[in-house]
Amino acid sequence: MSSETQLSLFGDSSSNQKDLIPTDGKIPIPPGTYSSITELAQHCNQCHRCVLGNTRTHAVVGRGNLKAPIMVVGEAPGQNEDETGLPFVGKSGQLLEKILASVNLSTDEDVYIANINKCRPPENRVPTTEEMTACKPYLLEQIRLVDPKIILLTGATALKGLTGDKRGITKIRGQWLEWEGRLCMPIFHPSYLLRNPSREVGGPKWLMWKDIQAVRVKLDEIRE
Numbered sequence: 001m002s003s004e005t006q007l008s009l010f011g012d013s014s015s016n017q018k019d020l021i022p023t024d025g026k027i028p029i030p031p032g033t034y035s036s037i038t039e040l041a042q043h044c045n046q047c048h049r050c051v052l053g054n055t056r057t058h059a060v061v062g063r064g065n066l067k068a069p070i071m072v073v074g075e076a077p078g079q080n081e082d083e084t085g086l087p088f089v090g091k092s093g094q095l096l097e098k099i100l101a102s103v104n105l106s107t108d109e110d111v112y113i114a115n116i117n118k119c120r121p122p123e124n125r126v127p128t129t130e131e132m133t134a135c136k137p138y139l140l141e142q143i144r145l146v147d148p149k150i151i152l153l154t155g156a157t158a159l160k161g162l163t164g165d166k167r168g169i170t171k172i173r174g175q176w177l178e179w180e181g182r183l184c185m186p187i188f189h190p191s192y193l194l195r196n197p198s199r200e201v202g203g204p205k206w207l208m209w210k211d212i213q214a215v216r217v218k219l220d221e222i223r224e
């Protein structure tokens with residue numbers, strides 16, 4: 001396939017630059033392609049850079065404040081998200097909102113939520129490395145456009161998908177990392193907390209509340 005053919009997924013090559021997206025998921029989408037999340041979402045809903053595009057109902061791009069200082073990155077949409085087109089609206093999402101609210105953070109003001117993959121993997125399986133690579137340019141564009149001060153990576157897939165760091169989440173959660181000049185903190189995925197609901201000291205829920213408090217402190221410091 002010629003590179004011209006690969007590039008003209010969404011329109012003929014005489015239309016504007018934003019309509020030219022590499023259909024091959026291994027070829028990155030150039031940074032700066034999108035000037036808004038709305039444009040990006042339109043492309044995500046037509047995207048077939050990986051096989052997940054064949055089975056989605058809606059691409060799930062993001063929700064929350066487009067100018068938020070904190071971005072939460074999840075793994076991939078589940079059934080509720082695929083049906084509504086919004087991330088973290090099922091049980092995990094309700095718990096995530098509760099965790100954020102415990103330190104007075106909300107998606108109306110302080111937080112924007114996105115995922116590594118925009119389309120639901122069948123049976124909610126973990127996205128493959130190929131699928132993550134194909135979708136990553138969309139997340140990179142979201143990060144560029146929202147420009148968060150802090151990125152929270154929920155679970156090992158989000159950590160690996162964005163930064164390439166393959167360490168286990170129990171080892172690395174709660175530690176500040178720098179990625180591309182941005183402050184990131186890996187935290188447990190809310191679904192892990194739903195499976196491990198004990199609040200005992202040192203347990204997953206206790207650790208999560210500790211981590212989110214550290215995030216609140218850091219945000220206040222940055223704002224000072």
Ligand code: URA
Pocket residue numbers: 060074075076077078081086087088089090092093115
């Ligand atoms: N889990 C995720 O990682 N993302 C969602 O959007 C929903 C559940």
